[in-house]
Amino acid sequence: MGVIRRLATRAEAPVFPVVGAGGRLRASELALLPGIRLVGTPRAASVLLIIGDLTPALVRPALTVHDQLPSPRATVWWPVGADRGLLQAWPGLVTVEAGDAEGLRRIFAGLVEGRRASDPPLLLDIEPARWRGEGPYGQGGTGMTGGVPFGRPLPGRAPDPDGLELDQLPLHIGPLFPPFPPGLVLDVALQGDVVRQASVGENPFRSWPGGPDPGPLDTGAFVEALTTPTGVAELELSRARHHLRWLADALRVHGLSALATRVARLAATLAPTDGPEVEALVRRLRRSRSLASATAGVGAVDRPAADLPAGPVARAAGAGDDARTDDPAYRALGFEPVVHHGGDARARMHQRLGEAVQSLELAGRAGEAVRAPGPALEGPRGPLRRGRPTPSSALVALVPTALAGSEWGDAITTVVSFDLDMEEAALSEVAGVHS
Amino acid sequence: MAPFAAALAVVLATGVAVLATRWLPTAVPSELTAPERVPFLGGGLPEVHAWSRYHVRYYAMALLFLAFDMEMVFMYPWAVVFVEEGVLALIEMLMFIVILVLGILYAWREGALRWA
The missing domain is CATH 1.10.645.10 (Cytochrome-c3 Hydrogenase, chain B)
Structure with a gap:
């Protein structure tokens, strides 16, 4: 094992937390654990840490975030409270006792040393909006700016307070956006960086067929x-x-x-x-x-x-x-x-x-x-x-x-x-x- | 000696840059699946294209900056003749600056310096 790898195993493990049902209190302790660095985006993480139980509506966002981690990556689960079994089907999931920072670090060290294989992508490799390029570099259609690009549709327009008609970007942020409380889905219409409209999306903790089943609430x-x-x-x-x-x-x-x-x-x-x-x-x-x-x-x-x-x-x-x-x-x-x-x-x-x-x-x-x-x-x-x-x-x-x-x-x-x-x-x- | 060292440094830096641009794409695996390339939205997925025309709200500030930038250009020839012309040149330049400052005060009052 090279010197660089050996040094890298001693670095703090970059962790992106996915807080599921009942996991909020545990998640608040994460910053205090030694050898762990909380990161704000999956692109900077090596370990996806699922805390608590995933509800049905949280599975798809968790899978999306999982595939956004760069290789080598690993998924760790800290079980808290009730386990309703959705996570049993997660491929390559490592269960570690909640609060066990040492276990997390061992998995990170295994990834860095190459003892542990990286998690494969979990979602199918299907382009949701294929870019059908025109021209020698696939730069789009015709016209001054390359015309209308293919792929995803262009955002619609809406009036601006200054009397201009400007694009309004509809975005669904969450439910795993770290600055927000876990589970909050915000549907916003952005003009530049100004929020024109905002509404709160469907609460993922309400997605159990038999109604919500509270884990250990922080109150x-x-x-x-x-x-x-x-x-x-x-x-x-x-x-x-x-x-x-x-x-x-x-x-x-x-x-x-x-x-x-x-x-x-x-x-x-x-x-x-x-x-x-x-x-x-x-x-x-x-x-x-x-x-x-x-x-x-x-x-x-x-x-x-x-x-x-x-x-x-x-x-x-x-x-x-x-x-x-x-x-x-x-x-x-x-x-x-x-x-x-x-x-x-x-x-x-x-x-x-x-x-x-x-x-x-x-x-x-x-x-x-x-x-x-x-x-x-x-x-x-x-x-x-x-x-x-x-x-x-x-x-x-x-x-x-x-x-x-x-x-x-x-x-x-x-x-x-x-x-x-x-x-x-x-x-x-x-x-x-x-x- | 010094010019030679500088030229060598430039050549070396260029070489490193060229090698880095050749090597980096092979070092970073690029065979990412479509879901791996999606931008991070906290678990959400983008619906529309990222091409979006937005309001450049700092345009008023940019115009003010240009006005004062051009003022500096006028100050260069003024500085050359300042010693010859003496106090008269100073007064003329002050009048010019006062006119520009009035413009700023007006823009300020109209709220052009507010960011959003």
């Missing part, structure tokens, strides 16, 4: 607390942890990966005494001018705060509704909801951070206080009420109007700032007992 602890007495300290700690995990994802999207990893590490080991550390983080983020210019005024929802679905998004726009205000356990602790103004992506970030700081402070003071089961509980994305729609499904409905007219980069920031969970949105209502 599962809160759903369980609807029916079982739970310690206030425990609940508030999970809330702070949830917000910090969201922040880590958001910072990674904004290109602040090193800070994102630090925040993810803080979230993983969070204790009620970490309040000062989170406050230091808040001060640091307030000072960051690049973050301010990327989030200030972006994704402001164009409607009164009172009409927004209750939760951190509405509180960031000035509506003070919080299900904890009416909760006797929280009233005993003197709970007052945190409220921000502006209702843009920046306000949402500081809203969540403010709530995280408050949650840690409450968790420190709550002691042994227990919250009795009640009809409503404030989850990290909004109020959870048995038999009522989930907070994520209400937030997904905000996406089309919030994105229309924004630039693509701002559109990503906006989607991230809503903190959606498509698995939660697939559930028609909040279940009484988390299964």
